Amino acid sequence: MTREFTGWHMLALMVGGFGIIIAVNLTLAYNAVATFPGLETRNSYVVSQKFEADRAAQNALRWDMTSTLEGGVLTVAIADKDGNPVQPKVVDAILGRATHTGQDEVPQFTWNGTALTAQVAANEGYWNLRLALEAPDGTPFRRRIQLTAK
Known part of the structure; x- marks a missing residue:
């Protein structure tokens, strides 16, 4: 049927x-x-008004930065134009995933004589380090660094 x-x-x-x-x-x-992590800034227009001046001051420092994330140790090494290590003041730092804030942590950096280091609980994979530093002369330095933990 x-x-x-x-x-x-x-x-x-x-x-x-x-x-x-x-x-x-x-x-x-x-x-x-x-799961959206949120806004980068509340008012992008206000931030844009001084962006070029901030970028020019940051570029004038001529810092060379290298970062690694291996074995739970985050290392950020900064050298000046002559290759000498620079010890900036850490204003703000957040290590987290690009897609969510659930694993965000604030690294507690210490200076080892040549670089900033911090113990972090980072599993293997891709991470973002958002750094706000201050040069010895008071110049603000901001950078978002993409890292791969091994």
Whole structure:
């Protein structure tokens, strides 16, 4: 015995199919918004007004920066234009994933004579280090460094 395929069957297939698509899209949209780490700045216009001056002052320092994240040790080495190590004041530092803030931590840097080092709880993978430093002459220095933990 064969059943006849009616308009109601087609309607049920269409509503069910599109219902699944809409449910998946809503779930993905909710998760994207719920895990968004947040804004970089509250008012981008105000920040943009002094961006070029800040960048020129930062570039005038002519610092060469290298960073590593291995075995739970975060190392940030900064050298001046002559290759001498620089010990800046750490104003702010956040180490975290690019996609969510759940694993963010504030590294407690110490100076070892040539670089800033900190013990961190970073698993293997990709990390972002957001640094705000101050040069010995008071010049602010900001950098976002992408790291791969090994």
